[in-house]
Amino acid sequence: MEARDALEMARGIGADKPPRSLRSSSPRYGEKVIKYVLVACAVLSVLTTTAIVVSLLVPTIGFFEQVSFGDFFSTESWAPNLEPPSFGVFNIIVGTLSTTLWGLLVAIPVGFLSAIYLSEYASKRVRKVVKPILEVLAGIPTVAFGVFAVTFLSPLVGDAVPGFIKTPPFAAGIAGLAIGLMIVPIISSISDDAMRAVPGGLREGAYALGAGKFTVSTRVVVPAAISGIVASIVLATSRALGETMIVLLAAGKSPNLTLDPGASVQTMTAFIGTTATGDIATGTISYDTIFAVGVVLFVMTLVMNMISIRLVRKFREVYE
Amino acid sequence: MFSEMPERTRLATAGAQATVASNLQRQRGSEQLKGNIFFALLLLAVAFALIGLIALIVQSAIKGAPAFGLNLITEGPSTINPEDAGFRPAIIGSIYLILGVILLVVPIGVGSAIYLEEYADGTKWWNRLIELNVQNLAGVPSIIYGILGLAFIVRGPLDLGFILAAGSLTLALLVLPTVILASREAIRAVPPSIRDGSLALGATQWQTIRRQVLPASIPGMATGVILAVSRALGEAAPLLLVGAAQFVTFNPQPFSADGYSAMPVLIYNYALRPQDEFRVLAAAGVVIMLIVLLLLNSFAVWLRNRYEQQW
Numbered sequence: 022m023e024a025r026d027a028l029e030m031a032r033g034i035g036a037d038k039p040p041r042s043l044r045s046s047s048p049r050y051g052e053k054v055i056k057y058v059l060v061a062c063a064v065l066s067v068l069t070t071t072a073i074v075v076s077l078l079v080p081t082i083g084f085f086e087q088v089s090f091g092d093f094f095s096t097e098s099w100a101p102n103l104e105p106p107s108f109g110v111f112n113i114i115v116g117t118l119s120t121t122l123w124g125l126l127v128a129i130p131v132g133f134l135s136a137i138y139l140s141e142y143a144s145k146r147v148r149k150v151v152k153p154i155l156e157v158l159a160g161i162p163t164v165a166f167g168v169f170a171v172t173f174l175s176p177l178v179g180d181a182v183p184g185f186i187k188t189p190p191f192a193a194g195i196a197g198l199a200i201g202l203m204i205v206p207i208i209s210s211i212s213d214d215a216m217r218a219v220p221g222g223l224r225e226g227a228y229a230l231g232a233g234k235f236t237v238s239t240r241v242v243v244p245a246a247i248s249g250i251v252a253s254i255v256l257a258t259s260r261a262l263g264e265t266m267i268v269l270l271a272a273g274k275s276p277n278l279t280l281d282p283g284a285s286v287q288t289m290t291a292f293i294g295t296t297a298t299g300d301i302a303t304g305t306i307s308y309d310t311i312f313a314v315g316v317v318l319f320v321m322t323l324v325m326n327m328i329s330i331r332l333v334r335k336f337r338e339v340y341e
Numbered sequence: 342m343f344s345e346m347p348e349r350t351r352l353a354t355a356g357a358q359a360t361v362a363s364n365l366q367r368q369r370g371s372e373q374l375k376g377n378i379f380f381a382l383l384l385l386a387v388a389f390a391l392i393g394l395i396a397l398i399v400q401s402a403i404k405g406a407p408a409f410g411l412n413l414i415t416e417g418p419s420t421i422n423p424e425d426a427g428f429r430p431a432i433i434g435s436i437y438l439i440l441g442v443i444l445l446v447v448p449i450g451v452g453s454a455i456y457l458e459e460y461a462d463g464t465k466w467w468n469r470l471i472e473l474n475v476q477n478l479a480g481v482p483s484i485i486y487g488i489l490g491l492a493f494i495v496r497g498p499l500d501l502g503f504i505l506a507a508g509s510l511t512l513a514l515l516v517l518p519t520v521i522l523a524s525r526e527a528i529r530a531v532p533p534s535i536r537d538g539s540l541a542l543g544a545t546q547w548q549t550i551r552r553q554v555l556p557a558s559i560p561g562m563a564t565g566v567i568l569a570v571s572r573a574l575g576e577a578a579p580l581l582l583v584g585a586a587q588f589v590t591f592n593p594q595p596f597s598a599d600g601y602s603a604m605p606v607l608i609y610n611y612a613l614r615p616q617d618e619f620r621v622l623a624a625a626g627v628v629i630m631l632i633v634l635l636l637l638n639s640f641a642v643w644l645r646n647r648y649e650q651q652w
Contacts, residue, residue: 049545051547052546055547059456062452062453065517066474069514070474073485073489077492131389134385134387135383135387137383138383138384138386142380154391162630164577165627167609167612169397172400172404172623173400205393233372236372259482260482265578266578270609270612294484303496326476326480329480330477
């Protein structure tokens with residue numbers, strides 16, 4: 022029987038009743054309430070962002086009413102709590118860049134090569150052991166890395182290379198080393214995922230042409246996974262820029278406009294961390310300075326995060 | 342396979358194979374050297390990371406060893422007698438902080454994840470905005486959350502003052518994106534056929550979520566929550582800004598304005614002091630934290646493996 026005939030017949034039987042709707046028979050207000058409660062939960066995260074932006078911007082506007090843009094974005098000395106104050110923020114921006122740079126110099130080769138090992142060379146059993154161990158590194162509190170840096174790495178390097186650390190035990194390079202160790206798992210884990218997402222066919226094609234494992238890894242797999250690898254590095258950079266406890270403990274607090282790994286530097290996070298402790302009076306210029314520095318840091322990490330989200334999405338689109 | 346072939350064919354195939362292999366071998370002389378050096382570099386990189394991890398754990402244990410004892414847990418901090426000092430108020434503070442984080446983050450995080458996975462229409466701009474926003478929040482540095490806590494929770498609109506609950510709230514906001522992302526993964530792992538089956542039997546959307554999706558995704562969510570909580574437990578930077586005072590000798594209370602302390606903050610304060618006795622205390626504190634975090638992480642992994650459902 023044709024479906025239409027069946028429909029006609031069914032209509033004929035229940036001709037006096039309106040056609041049955043597939044909508045639920047009662048309004049079910051409870052379902053709606055639950056949905057709105059869930060929406061409220063999700064909206065809270067947007068409110069958090071709004072709150073972050075508002076709480077950063079309002080005092081920052083107050084700050085720039087007293088300090089000019091030119092005075093802030095300058096290489097003058099950084100001494101916001103002295104009389105007369107001086108606000109050359111590049112001193113602490115360079116401090117942040119210094120510890121980040123030294124951290125990345127450690128973490129990029131170690132993380133990237135570990136990822137190649139895990140994805141291309143390691144047997145399934147080795148991988149099953151090594152990967153979780155590397156991820157333990159990601160779970161260690163940063164204050165532990167800081168204590169490790171100042172009580173172990175700093176004396177170790179200081180003894181090995183006398184004169185390297187200008188003001189023991191503080192040095193940007195020591196903080197960088199600890200930061201590097203901290204962000205290795207970010208790079209290795211995400212890069213490993215990206216490389217494993219490269220289809221086996223690409224590797225087999227290269228092997229069939231006579232390529233060895235080295236060539237396949239470096240010429241086929243790495244280029245194919247490059248967006249994921251770059252994303253992992255960008256994300257690790259963002260984490261390094263925002264790291265606070267390690268630099269507070271190991272980089273010192275003297276604002277120095279230098280990339281020298283042996284020099285003590287103050288980073289943006291360290292400035293916020295030392296200045297904002299205790300009862301700092303609202304409305305003072307030191308209080309507002311925290312927020313102005315916070316804006317610079319927030320913008321830098323935000324740009325990094327957006328780039329990494331874009332790149333990760335790209336490698337997902339290609340192969341999954 | 343070869344045994345079924347005639348003798349001549351088998352020999353010919355084997356010969357051809359050997360020729361090809363030796364040809365390729367010969368061509369790859371320098372290639373092989375490069376390959377070996379590369380492999381050595383890879384092992385070196387992995388070894389560096391593993392040695393770093395081992396050095397951190399072993400060094401903390403050795404450095405902290407003189408301070409090991411019940412004192413660490415039962416005594417408060419002291420600037421006069423570092424030998425007898427401990428972490429009691431900080432441990433209690435951390436426990437309160439974490440309980441607060443769990444209370445706040447579990448319902449809100451899971452609720453957001455349910456909305457984004459089960460209700461939200463991904464093609465609508467506002468839902469995409471929420472998604473992008475959560476991803477971005479996950480990457481905001483923890484000290485920025487400290488600033489938020491200081492300006493918005495301790496002072497400003499909420500005006501709670503420097504109390505432990507304000508610290509909890511700050512940490513909860515910090516780990517909320519992690520919980521949302523992990524819970525979404527767990528919900529997404531439940532196959533759509535389960536939902537379809539439930540809906541086809543006449544269950545409403547919420548009944549389907551409540552009785553089918555949530556029970557199936559609880560292990561995954563629990564793993565995510567535990568990992569997020571262990572992150573909150575180790576965070577010190579935001580707490581510096583929202584009033585985790587340096588040396589609190591009494592047991593902190595959640596809503597008291599007398600001040601509070603937390604494990605990572607006290608470790609930091611001990612480590613800042615130049616005297617070696619305090620450095621020893623800091624290392625011992627690190628060992629306590631590492632043990633707790635390792636237990637939490639292992640529990641999370643165990644939970645995932647034990648209850649992970651194969652569909």
